[in-house]
Amino acid sequence: MANILKKIISLVLIISSLLTLCACKKDKKDEQEELPAMVDPIDDNYRTFYQIFVGSFSDSSRDGIGDLRGIIDRMDYLNDGNINSGKSLGVQGLWLSPIFSSPSYHKYDTTDYYKIDWRFGTEADLKELIDLCHERNVKVILDLVVNHTSNQHPWFLKFKEARMEDDVDNKYFDYYTAVTTEEKVGGRTYQKIAGIDCWFECNFSGDMPELNFDNPEVKEEMLNVAKYYLELGVDGFRFDAIKYIYYGDTPKTVEFWDWYMSELRKIKPDIYAVGECWSGDTEIIDYYGALDCFGFAFSQQEGAIANAARGNSYLSNYTKYVEKWQSQTSAKREDAMLMSFLSNHDMDRIAGTFVTENYMRMAANLNLLTPGSPFIYYGEEIGMKGSRGSANTDANRRLAMLWGDEDIIRNPVGSTYPDDKQIQTTVKSQTEDEGSLYNYYCKLIAIRHKHPEIARGKYTSLTTGGKNIGGFIVEYEGKNIIIFHNTSTEELSYDLSKCAQLSGITFSKLADYIGSGSAKLEGTVLTIGAQTSVIIE
Numbered sequence: 001m002a003n004i005l006k007k008i009i010s011l012v013l014i015i016s017s018l019l020t021l022c023a024c025k026k027d028k029k030d031e032q033e034e035l036p037a038m039v040d041p042i043d044d045n046y047r048t049f050y051q052i053f054v055g056s057f058s059d060s061s062r063d064g065i066g067d068l069r070g071i072i073d074r075m076d077y078l079n080d081g082n083i084n085s086g087k088s089l090g091v092q093g094l095w096l097s098p099i100f101s102s103p104s105y106h107k108y109d110t111t112d113y114y115k116i117d118w119r120f121g122t123e124a125d126l127k128e129l130i131d132l133c134h135e136r137n138v139k140v141i142l143d144l145v146v147n148h149t150s151n152q153h154p155w156f157l158k159f160k161e162a163r164m165e166d167d168v169d170n171k172y173f174d175y176y177t178a179v180t181t182e183e184k185v186g187g188r189t190y191q192k193i194a195g196i197d198c199w200f201e202c203n204f205s206g207d208m209p210e211l212n213f214d215n216p217e218v219k220e221e222m223l224n225v226a227k228y229y230l231e232l233g234v235d236g237f238r239f240d241a242i243k244y245i246y247y248g249d250t251p252k253t254v255e256f257w258d259w260y261m262s263e264l265r266k267i268k269p270d271i272y273a274v275g276e277c278w279s280g281d282t283e284i285i286d287y288y289g290a291l292d293c294f295g296f297a298f299s300q301q302e303g304a305i306a307n308a309a310r311g312n313s314y315l316s317n318y319t320k321y322v323e324k325w326q327s328q329t330s331a332k333r334e335d336a337m338l339m340s341f342l343s344n345h346d347m348d349r350i351a352g353t354f355v356t357e358n359y360m361r362m363a364a365n366l367n368l369l370t371p372g373s374p375f376i377y378y379g380e381e382i383g384m385k386g387s388r389g390s391a392n393t394d395a396n397r398r399l400a401m402l403w404g405d406e407d408i409i410r411n412p413v414g415s416t417y418p419d420d421k422q423i424q425t426t427v428k429s430q431t432e433d434e435g436s437l438y439n440y441y442c443k444l445i446a447i448r449h450k451h452p453e454i455a456r457g458k459y460t461s462l463t464t465g466g467k468n469i470g471g472f473i474v475e476y477e478g479k480n481i482i483i484f485h486n487t488s489t490e491e492l493s494y495d496l497s498k499c500a501q502l503s504g505i506t507f508s509k510l511a512d513y514i515g516s517g518s519a520k521l522e523g524t525v526l527t528i529g530a531q532t533s534v535i536i537e
C-alpha cells in the first residue's frame with residue numbers, strides 16, 4: 001500500500017514538474033513573441049529597397065491588372081511596421097514603376113505627368129499609400145521618365161502641329177529635339193515628320209519622342225513635375241534613362257543632372273534619388289556628383305554578384321570591386337551610396353540562371369551584405385523566374401506576382417513564359433514554410449538592419465588567398481565588423497589571424513550567420529559552412 005502511495009506521489013511529482021517545464025517553455029516562447037512592436041527608427045537613405053512593377057504586382061479591382069490599392073493591401077507583406085514581428089519582409093523603401101497616364105502596359109511613355117493612370121488608381125490612392133508607408137518608415141520613390149514622353153502626349157501633338165505649320169512662335173515648336181536631314185547627329189535615332197524636313201529624336205522608339213532640354217520652358221516643366229510629387233509626399237525618384245538627355249554628350253548631360261538635382265535638393269534636402277545609367281562604370285560614376293546610380297555591373301547572370309555566387313570565379317573579384325566602387329563614388333560625393341541589385345524589369349530574372357536555390361541564397365547574401373542601398377526586384381524573394389525567351393519579350397521579365405491566394409493578378413500582355421518553367425511555390429506556401437527562400441530573405445534583411453555598419457561602413461576587401469572565402473573589414477563610427485563569405489559547396493575553416501588586414505584587431509563574437517550551413521568561431525579560427533556568410537564583431 002505504502003509502495004503504491006509512493007508511486008502515486010512520485011507520478012504526481014513527475015507530472016507536475018513536466019507541467020512546470022511546459023509552462024516555462026511556453027513562457028519563454030511567449031516572451032520571444034512579445035518583443036515590443038516597434039517602428040524602424042532609421043531616418044537616413046541607407047535602406048533596402050523593393051522594386052514593384054505596378055501592373056504585375058497585386059490587383060485590388062479584379063480586372064487582372066495590378067494597382068496602387070493592391071500595393072496598399074500588401075503592405076503587411078512588405079513591411080508591417082514592426083521591426084520585431086519577424087512576419088514581414090521588412091523592406092524600407094518602394095520603387096514604383098511609372099504610374100502616370102500612358103497607353104502602354106509598362107507606362108514608360110507618359111501622356112500626362114499630373115494624372116495617375118486610371119488602371120492603377122487615383123492620386124488619393126497614391127497619397128494613401130505614401131501615408132501608410134510613412135507610418136511604417138518606408139520611403140516611396142516614383143519612376144520618373146524625364147527624357148521622353150509618349151507620342152500621344154499633348155505637348156508632342158502640339159509640337160508636331162507647330163512644325164507642320166512652320167509656326168516658329170508656337171510655344172511647343174521647340175519642345176522636342178528636332179533637326180533637319182543635314183543636322184542629324186551620328187549615333188542618335190530620329191523619325192521623320194512626313195511631308196517636311198524635320199526629324200525628331202527618339203532613341204528608344206518612334207512612340208517615345210525626346211524632350212528638348214535646351215528649351216528653358218521644358219526644363220521648367222520637368223522641374224515642376226518633380227516638385228509636384230515631392231510636395232505630395234513622395235520621398236524621391238528613380239530617374240529613367242538619365243544618359244539620354246543629350247545622348248552621346250556625357251558632360252552636357254551631367255551638367256543637366258547637376259542642375260536638376262540641386263533644384264530638387266532645395267525642396268527636399270534628403271531626397272532619395274537613383275539614376276538609371278545603363279553603361280560602363282566610368283560613365284556611371286560621372287553622374288555620381290549629381291545622384292546615386294544603379295551599379296549595373298553587379299547585376300545579371302554574368303555580373304559581379306552572380307559570378308561570385310556561382311563560386312567559379314575568385315570571390316576577391318567581387319570584394320575588390322565593391323571596395324573600388326565605394327571609393328570611386330565617395331570621391332565624387334561624400335554621401336554617395338552603392339545601389340546593387342540582381343535583376344530588374346529589363347533583365348532576365350536571376351533565379352533562373354542558378355542550378356539550385358542555394359546559389360540564389362548566396363547571391364542574395366552578396367547583394368544585401370553590401371554598403372549603400374541594395375534593391376530587390378519583386379518576386380526575387382520567392383525565386384520567381386522569367387526570361388525573354390525565343391519570343392524576345394520583356395513581358396516575360398515582368399510576370400504576375402505568385403501570391404497563391406485570391407489575387408487574380410495576370411501576366412502582362414504579350415508574355416509567353418511557360419508555366420511549367422516557373423517555380424511551383426507561391427508567397428502563400430513560402431510564408432508558411434520556415435525553410436523557404438522568402439523566410440531566408442526576411443532573416444537576411446533583418447541581419448542587414450541589425451548591424452548599421454553593413455549599410456553605412458567603409459569597406460576594405462580582405463586578402464585571404466582562398467578562391468571561395470573572403471569578405472570585408474567594415475569600419476563605421478569607430479567600430480569594426482567583418483563580413484565573411486564562403487561561396488563553395490563545402491564547409492571551410494580559416495584562421496582570421498592569417499589575414500594581414502586583420503592583424504592587431506581583436507574579434508570575439510560571431511554575431512550572425514546566414515546560408516546553407518552554419519558557422520562557429522574558436523579563437524581566431526572561423527569554421528564556415530557551405531554557401532554561408534557571417535558577421536563577426
Ligand SMILES: [Ca+2]
Nearest residue numbers: 059061065067
Ligand atoms: Ca486592378
Ligand SMILES: [Ca+2]
Nearest residue numbers: 210244245246
Ligand atoms: Ca534626349
